[in-house]
Amino acid sequence: MEPRSDAEIVALVLEGHTDLYAVFVDRHRDRCYRFAVRLLGDRDDADEAIQSAFVRAFRGLAGCRDTEHVSAWLLQIVRNECRTVAGRRAKRAQRFIRDDVELNRVAIEQPTASSAMLEEIQYALDKVELDQREAFLLKHVEELSYDEMSALTGISVPALKMRVSRACAQLRKLLKGEGIHS
Amino acid sequence: MTDHDDRDVNETERDDAFVRGVAEALRAAEPARPDLTERVMHLVQFSERRSREAPRGWWTRRRTLHLSYSALSAVAAALIVAVAGAIVGRSIATSPNATPTVASASAKSDTVRIVRFVLLAPSASSVSLVGDFNDWQRNATPLRPAGARGVWSVSVPLPRGTHQYAFIVDGTRWTPDPATSTTVTDDFGTTTSVIAVGDAT
Numbered sequence: 001m002e003p004r005s006d007a008e009i010v011a012l013v014l015e016g017h018t019d020l021y022a023v024f025v026d027r028h029r030d031r032c033y034r035f036a037v038r039l040l041g042d043r044d045d046a047d048e049a050i051q052s053a054f055v056r057a058f059r060g061l062a063g064c065r066d067t068e069h070v071s072a073w074l075l076q077i078v079r080n081e082c083r084t085v086a087g088r089r090a091k092r093a094q095r096f097i098r099d100d101v102e103l104n105r106v107a108i109e110q111p112t113a114s115s116a117m118l119e120e121i122q123y124a125l126d127k128v129e130l131d132q133r134e135a136f137l138l139k140h141v142e143e144l145s146y147d148e149m150s151a152l153t154g155i156s157v158p159a160l161k162m163r164v165s166r167a168c169a170q171l172r173k174l175l176k177g178e179g180i181h182s
Numbered sequence: 183m184t185d186h187d188d189r190d191v192n193e194t195e196r197d198d199a200f201v202r203g204v205a206e207a208l209r210a211a212e213p214a215r216p217d218l219t220e221r222v223m224h225l226v227q228f229s230e231r232r233s234r235e236a237p238r239g240w241w242t243r244r245r246t247l248h249l250s251y252s253a254l255s256a257v258a259a260a261l262i263v264a265v266a267g268a269i270v271g272r273s274i275a276t277s278p279n280a281t282p283t284v285a286s287a288s289a290k291s292d293t294v295r296i297v298r299f300v301l302l303a304p305s306a307s308s309v310s311l312v313g314d315f316n317d318w319q320r321n322a323t324p325l326r327p328a329g330a331r332g333v334w335s336v337s338v339p340l341p342r343g344t345h346q347y348a349f350i351v352d353g354t355r356w357t358p359d360p361a362t363s364t365t366v367t368d369d370f371g372t373t374t375s376v377i378a379v380g381d382a383t
Contacts, residue, residue: 021226025219033214042328044298044335047215054222059229118207123331125208140205168201175204 007067014061025054028071031142032078038137041126045085053081075142076152079134086130124174128167135163136171294339295379299347301325301359304332306351313347315340320350342380348373 004012006024013021032053036046057077064073125133138149139160146157153160299311309325315338316322325334346366349357358365359375367373 018226018230019223022219022223025222029214029218030211033218034209034212037212038208042335043326044328044337047218048337050214051218051221051225054218055225055229058222058226118210119331121204121207137208140201141208168197171204172197172200175200 006070010061010064010067010070013058021058024070028074029054031071032074035075035137035142036078036082038122038125038141039079039082039130039134040086040089041122042089045089046082049081049085050078052084053078056081072144072148072152079152083130121171121175124171127174128170132163132167132170135160136167139164294341296337297340297377297379298335298337299325299349299359300328300333300335300361301349301351301357302332303334303349303351303357306332306334308352309334310350310353311336311338311347312350313345315345315347320353325349340377340379344376344378346374346376348375 004020004023006027009020009024013024029050032050033046036049037043040046040049053074057074060077064070066073125136128136134153135149135155138144138152139146144152146160149155149160150157155163301309303309310320311323311325312318312320313323323336323338325336327333328335347359349359351357356372358373362375362377364376364378365373366376
């Protein structure tokens with residue numbers, strides 16, 4: 001039996017089969033979480049953001065106009081929730097900045113070899129400005145087209161290209177000498 | 183093609199390879215926490231019930247959500263979406279053999295808030311939170327490594343009131359929260375941090 005499409009699940013949930021929303025969450029949770037973790041650089045924040053996003057998406061299901069592209073609509077909600085969480089985090093930034101300085105003074109245990117590269121990249125990514133980081137992730141990790149990114153963010157294609165380009169340049173600078181190649 | 187063109191092409195290829203490498207690493211699987219779907223469905227069903235009970239758009243009104251104390255689960259509490267602060271500091275070891283003063287929970291009200299506890303402990307292999315809200319059980323509330331290196335955190339639903347707490351680093355090291363100056367010290371010299379949740383003073 002063919003698995004139900006997102007559009008079918010949405011239709012059934014809207015008819016009152018609320019339990020089927022769990023199927024929708026299970027289908028999209030890992031991708032959403034990965035995007036949130038990469039964008040926010042913090043697993044607790046990411047978990048908070050996507051939990052909130054899925055609840056918000058449920059409440060807004062009736063307003064989802066294009067049920068054939070629910071995943072793009074959901075990613076938009078996740079993106080907005082991440083920005084809300086990032087905004088809250090910025091309010092406590094002073095303490096993080098102070099501790100970041102402290103962090104650089106202490107000896108840091110070496111991560112395992114398998115995670116070392118990802119950790120270095122995530123660490124560098126956290127240093128990239130949020131708008132540019134988001135554009136980079138949407139383009140190169142989520143592999144959206146610029147038109148899709150523009151529809152999702154409301155930002156013009158040229159501005160998005162500029163953000164991606166700047167993100168690449170900064171990552172290149174931050175990760176210089178790390179020997180990253182495809 | 184000139185030497186200059188050759189150089190441009192080579193740089194572009196290198197850039198492409200670099201971006202592909204970074205993107206490939208970032209596309210590594212990052213599974214959501216196992217209980218996410220369950221938490222979401224609890225919240226969804228909770229919202230549905232409340233919506234049926236108060237069909238006039240109850241969630242459009244600003245108000246504090248009151249839950250029974252027995253329903254003090256992170257799932258229901260997260261609906262309140264009140265992350266009350268983040269406290270970061272460097273871990274400072276104190277008497278490793280000290281025992282905490284056990285304080286009674288002061289849950290006069292059944293209102294809960296999600297409070298996030300954060301500790302910077304780069305050399306720790308484990309950190310847990312103990313307090314009057316978990317009967318000072320050192321295995322009850324472990325902190326997880328957060329994004330930044332050495333940062334550990336956990337979010338806990340707490341009832342309104344004043345709570346005493348401390349961190350346990352590496353299973354043995356009693357560590358008051360270095361980011362707060364509000365502490366109490368018992369007769370044996372053990373220092374415990376204090377947090378006021380809600381409008382408690």
